[in-house]
Amino acid sequence: MVVNTEVRELTGVEELLAATDLITEVWQAEIPPVPFPFMRALSQAGAQVLGGFVDGRLAGVAVGFLGSDPDGTLLHSHVVGVREEWRSAGVGRAIKLGQRDWCLERGIKRMAWTFDPLRRANACFNLAGLGAMGVSYHADFYGRMNDAFNRGIPTDRVLVHWDLAAAGPGRSPAPAPPDSPLLDIGEAGGPVRRAVGPLPGEEVRLRVPALPPDDVSLVLDWRLALREAMQPLLRSGYRWTGADRNGTYVLTAPLDPLPSTQRSR
Known part of the structure; x- marks a missing residue:
């Protein structure tokens, strides 16, 4: 209500x-x-x-x-x-x-x-x-x-x-094939990362749990996995543009990728 x-x-x-x-x-x-x-x-x-x-x-x-x-x-x-x-x-x-x-x-x-x-x-x-x-x-x-x-x-x-x-409502991701996320939820609840990174210009999807796990060591695993996945992408010009309640995050590739000499450190 x-x-x-x-x-x-x-x-x-x-x-x-x-x-x-x-x-x-x-x-x-x-x-x-x-x-x-x-x-x-x-x-x-x-x-x-x-x-x-x-x-x-x-x-x-x-x-x-x-x-x-x-x-x-x-x-x-x-x-x-x-x-x-x-x-x-x-x-x-x-x-x-x-x-x-x-x-x-x-x-x-x-x-x-x-x-x-x-x-x-x-x-x-x-x-x-x-x-x-x-x-x-x-x-x-x-x-x-x-x-x-x-x-x-x-x-x-x-x-x-x-x-x-x-200002207005943002984007909710469309359904994606189950094997597409760069980061996904494993059977034991921990993070599983796809071995191959995104192709140039490719939209990136990540899946995260509904809530941080109760187990502190598992929370730390998720923290470090999400950091490893998101930090370099955002640094290279990707933008986090979408999220839905099923746990899918979408990062959109830059229209004009930054030259390596111009990327923030």
Whole structure:
């Protein structure tokens, strides 16, 4: 069921304290991922601190700040969290659209954020739901973290860009033959990589589990396999353009492959 969500800026001390508590609760973290003094400073400085309210209750939070890259100014969305009882109720989407509106009102036409590529539901939401695109892979981006989602494994992240002027649903992959993925799920649940890499210009498909396995060693196997598959492709100009709930990821080849001397390192 989709609920009506009011998205607005958070500015008062009580609301910002509640936002700090919500994010800490969502991540099941020992230390607040966004401490209150930092949250307060961001809000005071004009950064993006938004709350999503359902029936007057704070159901989700977004925190972002201005950044830039060679293509110009963007908003970096540092964290978005939704309270468990309101997940799959449209609150997260309402908050992302609220972030987009906030940006466009200020002349900001792009957003960027990072997420864990092993979180399949997030991939579907970001790529297929919003139309964002994965542009680069970052191994152990945050280093060691001690929350429920990251404890004991490298914090690999994919950076996505979202063109706000063209925002709309993205691509869901079409069914593919079972032997086509570059990375697939083995009988024991671990990753299996195809021996031969993609041909020039070939679309690449990867298959991942619905959720990271409970076994930490198996999670680490998946982390390293996905890193080995995705990082060089994104570095060479491929873009992560599609994801579906069956676990298929699609990376699209660049229209004009970069010469080896121009590839990022």
